Amino acid sequence: MEKLQANFDAMLRSTPTVFHRYMFDRINWHNRMLGLVGPRGVGKTTLMLQYAKEKLNRNTTLFVNADDLYFSIHHLTDLADEFAKRGGTHLIIDEIHKYKDWARELKLIYDYHADLNILFTGSSILDIHKGSADLSRRAIVYSMQGLSFREYLNMFHLIEMPAYTLTDILQHQVVLPDKFRPYVYFSSFLKQGYYPFSQEDQFNIRLQQVINKTLEVDIPQYADMSVSTARKLKQLLTIIARSVPFKPNMSSIASMLGVSRNNLSDYFLFLEEAGLIAQLRNETGGIRGLGKVDKVYIDNTALMYSLGGENTDTGNLRETFFLNQTRVEQDVITSDISDFRIADYIFEVGGKNKKQKQLQGSTNGFVVKDDIEMGYMNIIPLWQFGLNY
Numbered sequence: 001m002e003k004l005q006a007n008f009d010a011m012l013r014s015t016p017t018v019f020h021r022y023m024f025d026r027i028n029w030h031n032r033m034l035g036l037v038g039p040r041g042v043g044k045t046t047l048m049l050q051y052a053k054e055k056l057n058r059n060t061t062l063f064v065n066a067d068d069l070y071f072s073i074h075h076l077t078d079l080a081d082e083f084a085k086r087g088g089t090h091l092i093i094d095e096i097h098k099y100k101d102w103a104r105e106l107k108l109i110y111d112y113h114a115d116l117n118i119l120f121t122g123s124s125i126l127d128i129h130k131g132s133a134d135l136s137r138r139a140i141v142y143s144m145q146g147l148s149f150r151e152y153l154n155m156f157h158l159i160e161m162p163a164y165t166l167t168d169i170l171q172h173q174v175v176l177p178d179k180f181r182p183y184v185y186f187s188s189f190l191k192q193g194y195y196p197f198s199q200e201d202q203f204n205i206r207l208q209q210v211i212n213k214t215l216e217v218d219i220p221q222y223a224d225m226s227v228s229t230a231r232k233l234k235q236l237l238t239i240i241a242r243s244v245p246f247k248p249n250m251s252s253i254a255s256m257l258g259v260s261r262n263n264l265s266d267y268f269l270f271l272e273e274a275g276l277i278a279q280l281r282n283e284t285g286g287i288r289g290l291g292k293v294d295k296v297y298i299d300n301t302a303l304m305y306s307l308g309g310e311n312t313d314t315g316n317l318r319e320t321f322f323l324n325q326t327r328v329e330q331d332v333i334t335s336d337i338s339d340f341r342i343a344d345y346i347f348e349v350g351g352k353n354k355k356q357k358q359l360q361g362s363t364n365g366f367v368v369k370d371d372i373e374m375g376y377m378n379i380i381p382l383w384q385f386g387l388n389y
Helices: 002-013 044-055 076-085 102-112 125-135 149-157 166-170 186-193 203-223 227-243 250-257 261-273 301-311 314-326 382-387
Strands: 033-037 061-065 090-094 117-122 140-143 277-281 293-298 340-342 345-350 365-369 379-381
Touching (some): 033 125, 044 117, 076 102, 102 125, 117 125, 125 140, 125 203, 166 382, 186 203, 186 301, 203 227, 203 301, 227 250, 227 293, 261 277, 261 293, 293 301, 293 314, 301 314, 314 340, 314 345, 379 382
Parallel strands (some): 033 140, 365 379
Antiparallel strands (some): 340 345
16 A cells, blocks of 8 residues: 555656646546546546646545556455545546456445545546446546647647637637747647647657557457457558548458458447547437448547658548547538538538538538638638637
């Protein structure tokens, strides 16, 4: 216990508190058990440490990593028992998916210790969803994605802007800070700004490690895959990276990979849930997976550059940015006459010379243009959709 407390103190000392991710103020921290899940590298651990540092009593709080050697000879339930006896009120468990039987033991801790609040994170959203059925009546689970362009500006360039609703953006309510020129920063965000570790040394190597661990550890562990099947995931991601956005031809891709067509849709879903791709569907209902997949994208623009290098197609980047930044607050689906649809609005995404041709006859159509700072009428700057959260 003392060693765990010492590790916690060391982490608190190195935790910055100047900037909070968008999810910090959305979580109901009063829930007795809550989880924060999402792809690797989006800042879940830092967010939990910030909450502990700023809002909790250090003397009654403990933060542990489920991968700690301590748990090679101890159970989570044992730790919770001892911590509760010492007057502990908040137990934070990082990377819970790395602990075998985590869902069962969290359930026991919740049931046996009514005065103990349990908070946990999971780097693999897949494992959390797999195990949370037993916790459905107990745990509230939040999902977080990477940085918005707005967060990137604040975190790394100290440029503060409020989050704007979709209506604000479409009605040209965005107000630029004095002397702010968005395209001084926009290309850098597209290349690596989605991840909070983007300013660290050897970012590209770190991002490749995120990709490899997701493909080689997270998904195979969740789906109980063999090594050879895990390699197929790498091949599939490579095919997607070279082709996006594309309409998947399952028979053709299955033939290229040498796998059953029946298994391929599961592989796509695994990649999507792990934060590596995004699937654009033709209808919505509030449930991921409802509706036929119309197009497949790489999840975010930083991943596109990591997988495709400088040869990454500009048109694909624009569409990926739009989908990635708007999906946090809205259900984004495909449109029969344009690139995207959100509620009753349709959007055609392109460069500054993009025309209105596809939107003729639509009363709720918008042209989303790159390379312009401000919009007018139904012309909206692409970068402004990065202010949505």
